[in-house]
Amino acid sequence: EAEVDGHDGVVAVVDQDRHKKPQLQPLKEARRRRREKGSALPTAIGQATPHGEAWLLDDHDAVRKGLGLPSSTKVPRATTDPKGELNKLIDASEHDDNEDAFARIARHVTEASCRKPKGTGFRAFCDDVRKELVPLTR
Numbered sequence: 001e002a003e004v005d006g007h008d009g010v011v012a013v014v015d016q017d018r019h020k021k022p023q024l025q026p027l028k029e030a031r032r033r034r035r036e037k038g039s040a041l042p043t044a045i046g047q048a049t050p051h052g053e054a055w056l057l058d059d060h061d062a063v064r065k066g067l068g069l070p071s072s073t074k075v076p077r078a079t080t081d082p083k084g085e086l087n088k089l090i091d092a093s094e095h096d097d098n099e100d101a102f103a104r105i106a107r108h109v110t111e112a113s114c115r116k117p118k119g120t121g122f123r124a125f126c127d128d129v130r131k132e133l134v135p136l137t138r
Contacts, residue, residue, distance in 0.1 A: 002041060009042035009133050013125065015051035023047055024121075044132040046125025053082040055122045056105045058114040066105030067093035077115070 002010045014023040024047035031043045048055050056063065060075040067089060076085045086105075087098060095101040109122075117123035 003039065007041075008136050009044070011044045011046075011129070011133070013046045013048055013052065016047055016049045016121070017051055042132040042136060044125070044129040046128060047121045048125075049119065049121040051082065053086050053102070054120045055114070055125075056102060056109060057082040057086055058116055058120050058122065059105075059109045060115070061113050062105050062108035062110070063089060065108045067095060067101060069093055 012027055014027065016023055024045065027045040027047075031045060034041070034043070057075065057079070063069070063075050063086070064071060064073055069089065069092070073089070073092070075089065079085045086102070090098055090101045093101065095104070111117050111123060111126045114120070114122055117126070
């Protein structure tokens with residue numbers, strides 16, 4: 001669809017959640033098959049461990065900036081419920097739309113300011129974005 005619609009590239013991210021099998025492998029295989037068929041569409045893929053909210057919560061500065069919270073606001077370091085913790089922080093902010101709040105946080109997330117980008121899968125995703133999509137900006 002992205003090729004037909006004339007897009008320059010694709011980003012696909014899956015959550016690991018509770019799956020025992022890695023969810024990233026099917027995306028890698030699909031990208032490989034498309035390339036074997038001649039598709040040159042840059043495709044960055046990633047797997048969020050355990051899910052995308054962990055990527056957001058891993059960058060405390062991004063959470064505070066995105067939600068307009070004071071720098072003294074405590075952001076949990078480790079949790080089994082990143083989405084629940086983010087929702088609590090969103091409730092403490094002036095935002096009432098969680099999807100908008102997640103997007104506001106995401107705009108500020110950087111690999112350099114994440115605490116454990118390797119453990120959440122964010123580093124591997126960033127590496128793939130650099131490999132696949134950065135050449136489009138040159």
